Amino acid sequence: MANKTILGVKAVKSAKTQKVGYTYFFSEPFSAYDNESAEVCEGLKCGNVFSYRDFAVKPGDVVNVMYEPGYEGKAVLTDIVMVKPYVPAGK
Numbered sequence: 001m002a003n004k005t006i007l008g009v010k011a012v013k014s015a016k017t018q019k020v021g022y023t024y025f026f027s028e029p030f031s032a033y034d035n036e037s038a039e040v041c042e043g044l045k046c047g048n049v050f051s052y053r054d055f056a057v058k059p060g061d062v063v064n065v066m067y068e069p070g071y072e073g074k075a076v077l078t079d080i081v082m083v084k085p086y087v088p089a090g091k
Contacts, residue, residue, distance in 0.1 A: 004028040006061045060086025
């Protein structure tokens with residue numbers, strides 16, 4: 001599974017349940033399937049994943065997003081594992 005770079009994190013509290021949900025936005029390389037089935041794949045693609053868990057990642061961090069099969073075989077986010085934390089230049 002390819003590493004992903006975190007682009008942003010949005011946390012929103014539900015007015016109904018008062019639970020905080022997190023949407024993690026990331027960039028990642030195109031998959032082998034993308035490259036095989038498309039006329040052109042240049043640069044990176046963007047994705048996002050939602051969780052009620054705060055994985056404490058920040059924009060610029062390089063991570064692995066871990067899934068496992070869930071209901072009806074659909075992927076369920078289980079963890080976001082830090083590969084390389086972002087360090088600003090000069091620090």
